[in-house]
Amino acid sequence: xxxxxxxxxxxxxxxxxxxxxxxxxxxxxxxxxxxxxxxxxxxxxxxxxxxxxxxxxxxxxxxxxxxxxxxxxxxxxxxxxxxxxxxxxxx
Numbered sequence: 001x002x003x004x005x006x007x008x009x010x011x012x013x014x015x016x017x018x019x020x021x022x023x024x025x026x027x028x029x030x031x032x033x034x035x036x037x038x039x040x041x042x043x044x045x046x047x048x049x050x051x052x053x054x055x056x057x058x059x060x061x062x063x064x065x066x067x068x069x070x071x072x073x074x075x076x077x078x079x080x081x082x083x084x085x086x087x088x089x090x091x
Contacts, residue, residue: 012038012057014045019060027057037062 009026012034016022022043027034034057038045045059 010034010055010057012059014038014040014043014059014061015048016061017063022061024056033057 007029010029011024012027013024014022022045023040025038025040027038034047036047038047038059044062044064046062047057048060049058
């Protein structure tokens with residue numbers, strides 16, 4: 001469930017892992033505050049400081065890796081090997 005959104009947009013500053021400025025972006029004002037992670041295009045940023053004196057959230061780019069889920073066998077397909085023209089080991 002997504003937290004409720006209240007009021008005007010908040011701003012967050014995005015920085016590279018070594019502190020270089022990337023962008024300032026608008027974030028919905030969630031009841032729970034700033035999200036722990038922001039995805040900006042293909043880049044991933046984690047919350048560094050919840051709230052600066054100027055009201056901005058500060059995020060740092062994070063090294064991430066996507067772990068693909070394991071493939072699961074399709075159990076909803078018929079197992080008839082003769083369907084679709086399969087003729088066993090015929091040459």
